[in-house]
Amino acid sequence: MKKVVVIGEILVEIMADTTGDGFRDVQPLTGPFPSGAPAIFADQAARLGQPVSIVSAVGDDDFGQINLDRLRSDGVDISGVFIDKARPTGSAFVRYRKNGDRDFVFNIRHSAAGHLHETAAVKALIGNADHLHIMGSSLSSPEFVEANLKAAESVRGRGGTISFDPNLRREILAASDIAGAMSRMVALTDLYLPSGDELTLLTDADTADAAIAELLGRGVRAIVHKRGAAGASYHDRHGSVSADAFAVTETDPTGAGDCFGATFTVLWLRGLPASDALRFAAASGALAVTKRGPMEGTATLDKLQDFIRTTEGPIA
Amino acid sequence: MKKVVVIGEILVEIMADTTGDGFRDVQPLTGPFPSGAPAIFADQAARLGQPVSIVSAVGDDDFGQINLDRLRSDGVDISGVFIDKARPTGSAFVRYRKNGDRDFVFNIRHSAAGHLHETAAVKALIGNADHLHIMGSSLSSPEFVEANLKAAESVRGRGGTISFDPNLRREILAASDIAGAMSRMVALTDLYLPSGDELTLLTDADTADAAIAELLGRGVRAIVHKRGAAGASYHDRHGSVSADAFAVTETDPTGAGDCFGATFTVLWLRGLPASDALRFAAASGALAVTKRGPMEGTATLDKLQDFIRTTEGPIA
Numbered sequence: 001m002k003k004v005v006v007i008g009e010i011l012v013e014i015m016a017d018t019t020g021d022g023f024r025d026v027q028p029l030t031g032p033f034p035s036g037a038p039a040i041f042a043d044q045a046a047r048l049g050q051p052v053s054i055v056s057a058v059g060d061d062d063f064g065q066i067n068l069d070r071l072r073s074d075g076v077d078i079s080g081v082f083i084d085k086a087r088p089t090g091s092a093f094v095r096y097r098k099n100g101d102r103d104f105v106f107n108i109r110h111s112a113a114g115h116l117h118e119t120a121a122v123k124a125l126i127g128n129a130d131h132l133h134i135m136g137s138s139l140s141s142p143e144f145v146e147a148n149l150k151a152a153e154s155v156r157g158r159g160g161t162i163s164f165d166p167n168l169r170r171e172i173l174a175a176s177d178i179a180g181a182m183s184r185m186v187a188l189t190d191l192y193l194p195s196g197d198e199l200t201l202l203t204d205a206d207t208a209d210a211a212i213a214e215l216l217g218r219g220v221r222a223i224v225h226k227r228g229a230a231g232a233s234y235h236d237r238h239g240s241v242s243a244d245a246f247a248v249t250e251t252d253p254t255g256a257g258d259c260f261g262a263t264f265t266v267l268w269l270r271g272l273p274a275s276d277a278l279r280f281a282a283a284s285g286a287l288a289v290t291k292r293g294p295m296e297g298t299a300t301l302d303k304l305q306d307f308i309r310t311t312e313g314p315i316a
Numbered sequence: 317m318k319k320v321v322v323i324g325e326i327l328v329e330i331m332a333d334t335t336g337d338g339f340r341d342v343q344p345l346t347g348p349f350p351s352g353a354p355a356i357f358a359d360q361a362a363r364l365g366q367p368v369s370i371v372s373a374v375g376d377d378d379f380g381q382i383n384l385d386r387l388r389s390d391g392v393d394i395s396g397v398f399i400d401k402a403r404p405t406g407s408a409f410v411r412y413r414k415n416g417d418r419d420f421v422f423n424i425r426h427s428a429a430g431h432l433h434e435t436a437a438v439k440a441l442i443g444n445a446d447h448l449h450i451m452g453s454s455l456s457s458p459e460f461v462e463a464n465l466k467a468a469e470s471v472r473g474r475g476g477t478i479s480f481d482p483n484l485r486r487e488i489l490a491a492s493d494i495a496g497a498m499s500r501m502v503a504l505t506d507l508y509l510p511s512g513d514e515l516t517l518l519t520d521a522d523t524a525d526a527a528i529a530e531l532l533g534r535g536v537r538a539i540v541h542k543r544g545a546a547g548a549s550y551h552d553r554h555g556s557v558s559a560d561a562f563a564v565t566e567t568d569p570t571g572a573g574d575c576f577g578a579t580f581t582v583l584w585l586r587g588l589p590a591s592d593a594l595r596f597a598a599a600s601g602a603l604a605v606t607k608r609g610p611m612e613g614t615a616t617l618d619k620l621q622d623f624i625r626t627t628e629g630p631i632a
Contacts, residue, residue, distance in 0.1 A: 029346065032339055032342065088422065088426065
């Protein structure tokens with residue numbers, strides 16, 4: 001089985017119990033939930049039985065511990081998680097607005113998760129990895145961009161593969177000078193996993209078709225375009241295949257894209273046909289949105305199979 | 317009316333709804349509550365009609381805004397509060413254990429509140445202050461110790477006065493080299509406001525009487541020894557006077573000592589007899605413990621008078 005590594009933030013999420021605008025009033029909350037897009041990805045990959053590690057840092061506090069406990073118990077290798085004695089574990093407060101948008105209060109950049117520590121354990125994990133997954137949300141500083149690029153070059157140099165989920169906000173791209181680094185990252189990517197209009201984000205294209213052609217032309221081997229409740233499509237040089245989303249009652253979409261991406265990536269690494277991998281990934285995303293909390297909906301392969309079997313099936 | 321300034325942390329507090337051990341499980345929470353010992357002190361002083369400002373920093377987020385809104389609306393001068401665009405507002409998660417102890421997860425040192433900004437507004441506030449209140453909780457770094465010492469020397473040099481609440485943990489004192497700075501701080505103090513066994517903390521004494529004698533000998537003019545539900549005592553060169561606590565149902569003791577200290581300090585600055593100031597301060601602390609949230613129990617002079625009038629009176 002191929003060894004997967006992901007570099008990025010481990011956080012706790014605190015969720016508002018009511019819908020509304022932000023956090024300027026005292027209100028009922030629930031948390032801490034284990035979170036962080038790379039941590040959710042790693043947790044979902046581990047629950048599928050894939051050897052996976054996360055390179056990250058948490059504070060020496062209960063918020064770090066709740067994450068370490070969860071990741072360890074679900075099978076993630078946490079030897080690359082640095083315990084920062086000085087900084088607190090990163091956090092994200094999230095409140096849904098009535099229209100489905102979200103307000104956040106973040107503590108990431110100046111938290112434990114905002115600083116990399118290239119320990120011996122980290123070097124070993126990256127040196128032994130067969131696959132690196134890059135999370136756009138983790139590319140918030142030049143330090144993290146460089147670490148991911150360096151790891152990607154190392155893994156690729158040994159014949160390994162790279163997947164990249166460009167969950168970057170356009171403001172970040174526009175505000176900083178990371179466009180060049182992003183271009184280098186795309187050039188190293190085997191499996192590209194954009195959501196919605198992220199498909200054109202790192203391209204010169206205006207349309208989906210043009211973006212897909214451009215990305216395949218730049219060396220990306222496979223593209224999975226995630227479109228939430230509207231399903232997902234897979235594209236490579238040989239053609240395209242699509243899968244509908246499963247019809248479920250949405251409780252909390254946070255983390256669903258990360259579960260989808262992890263499940264697709266793991267099954268792609270195992271050589272499953274794209275249509276099958278898409279179907280399992282859709283089930284993974286569907287289970288995630290039915291659970292409150294970003295990492296609460298991760299599932300084993302058995303559970304995904306049961307879900308697919310017992311659900312009416314993809315909507316037509 | 318004398319102008320009061322306080323330098324230190326503005327935070328939000330997130331309270332666990334249940335008693336128990338810490339934050340290693342998903343649980344019901346309530347918040348964000350405006351908080352931070354210096355902020356509570358300033359808010360209570362402002363509600364008594366005293367001109368008061370706070371020198372602090374918050375993030376450019378909802379947690380900063382909820383504090384600024386509250387402090388401004390209660391009459392605190394917030395011109396000395398820096399809005400830090402990079403760092404988040406400080407936070408404290410608090411959960412009461414069944415035995416009354418508390419577990420915390422802090423984000424202070426690396427938050428906006430952990431960094432000082434000597435703006436023109438700050439210089440003006442300190443340059444015009446008649447009184448500086450020093451919060452021990454704010455002396456967590458050499459930068460804050462130096463800023464408070466410098467401000468104290470400036471205020472004292474112009475004939476102003478200093479109050480000091482040494483709410484420092486013994487571990488902090490032991491672990492760091494701030495003992496010398498604390499000794500300088502005591503030497504600049506007019507009104508000293510220790511709680512419980514903090515009375516002997518910055519002295520060579522083992523007993524309360526010896527500590528009081530030593531502090532008065534070192535130039536402290538007045539000592540108010542806060543003892544929570546066991547009442548409080550005032551000591552100066554002329555003698556001592558005590559006041560019982562009011563008998564109230566305790567909902568949340570956090571912030572009660574800061575309200576007590578603010579009310580005593582304000583009335584002491586106005587020249588009230590110590591026995592009267594102690595009685596109002598006891599009422600202020602009592603009201604604070606009846607309200608959930610650290611800053612929710614601050615009260616006007618009218619409200620304190622009503623409380624004293626309608627309560628059965630101090631327990632005998």
